[in-house]
Amino acid sequence: MFNYEKRLEYPINIKETNPKLAKAIITQYGGPNGELGASMRYLSQRYTMPYKECMALLTDIGTEELGHFEMIATIVHQLTRNMTMEELKASGFDAYYVDHTLGLWPQAASGTPFTAAMFQSVGDPITDLTEDMAADGTIV
Amino acid sequence: MMNSGAFGQFQRGNSCSQGRGQTSCAQPQPRPATPCNQPQSRPSAPCSQPQSRPSAPCNQPQSRPSAPCSQPQPRPSAPCSQPQPRPSAPCSQPQPRPSASCSQQPQTRPATPCNQPQGHSSHRPAGSSCPCSEMNREQLFRWISLTKFACVDSSLYLDTHPCDVEAIAYFKEHMHLYNEALAEYSKTYGPLTLAHAHHCDTYWDWVNQPWPWQ
Numbered sequence: 001m002f003n004y005e006k007r008l009e010y011p012i013n014i015k016e017t018n019p020k021l022a023k024a025i026i027t028q029y030g031g032p033n034g035e036l037g038a039s040m041r042y043l044s045q046r047y048t049m050p051y052k053e054c055m056a057l058l059t060d061i062g063t064e065e066l067g068h069f070e071m072i073a074t075i076v077h078q079l080t081r082n083m084t085m086e087e088l089k090a091s092g093f094d095a096y097y098v099d100h101t102l103g104l105w106p107q108a109a110s111g112t113p114f115t116a117a118m119f120q121s122v123g124d125p126i127t128d129l130t131e132d133m134a135a136d137g138t139i140v
Numbered sequence: 141m142m143n144s145g146a147f148g149q150f151q152r153g154n155s156c157s158q159g160r161g162q163t164s165c166a167q168p169q170p171r172p173a174t175p176c177n178q179p180q181s182r183p184s185a186p187c188s189q190p191q192s193r194p195s196a197p198c199n200q201p202q203s204r205p206s207a208p209c210s211q212p213q214p215r216p217s218a219p220c221s222q223p224q225p226r227p228s229a230p231c232s233q234p235q236p237r238p239s240a241s242c243s244q245q246p247q248t249r250p251a252t253p254c255n256q257p258q259g260h261s262s263h264r265p266a267g268s269s270c271p272c273s274e275m276n277r278e279q280l281f282r283w284i285s286l287t288k289f290a291c292v293d294s295s296l297y298l299d300t301h302p303c304d305v306e307a308i309a310y311f312k313e314h315m316h317l318y319n320e321a322l323a324e325y326s327k328t329y330g331p332l333t334l335a336h337a338h339h340c341d342t343y344w345d346w347v348n349q350p351w352p353w354q
Binding site for chain 2: 005007008009053056060061064070073
């Protein structure tokens, strides 16, 4: 099960307002290669791993990704919490705002809602690990 | 655990030719059928030594299957009866291996007015909270983040290198520092985990701000 620590894995203190940037960064929140996808991917794949070391690793990484999920949410939150109406309209963030206001909702930058279709978990370790590389390998 | 009753054909000694032609088990089986003859990573004769707390060098084979499954296994050729070949600087931490206490890692220690002597013994003095009591809130919070990250990172390494005794020692040392710091912080400034939320009496201060995103 999961415990929570009331602390970001890395401190985030954004003073400026930048909804245009938030529009792009939100893809790391709810997009196909984002942190929520990563967490769900690893936490889903761990059940069928043939080695206990893999179960441990996927569990621990999946858990850490939830912490990353929180950090990205924090970034988007801090970039948008003090928006003016003018900033809102000028940035194009209004399309998101009209449905969610300042709320955080996992979606890609394109507006595609987060979905399990953004990751795969087929129960075969080689396939699953290849899926992991395809998603996280873009960062490596 | 696999219920062998339903897959009786996967007895040891059987080849993997269960009706799929004479294809040997040289390639991954289509899922969700379990792989041929491959014991799960929880053998019925379990490693008598709890894997997570080796009191002796890990001389038990890891969860590499011992059955002669011809499926390529990602395993070392020898069982883990000897220290794994590894670089002399284990895991990825830049610090020198701490055989002594925290005083040898100045680069991770935040600036603190602590007057603690820098060269004390390898055993942590009982009852001492090291420099935690000298730090202010911000410094202590940062120290918590540093030590916990060392634990998280080394735990990921240990997940795939469970026999690395030095890495375990590293993890334990930093976990100890983290727990000390966390207890100190929670007592003074409020809980960071529910496990440390017991210092309150009349008000459930877990709800207090700031929350991490604020």
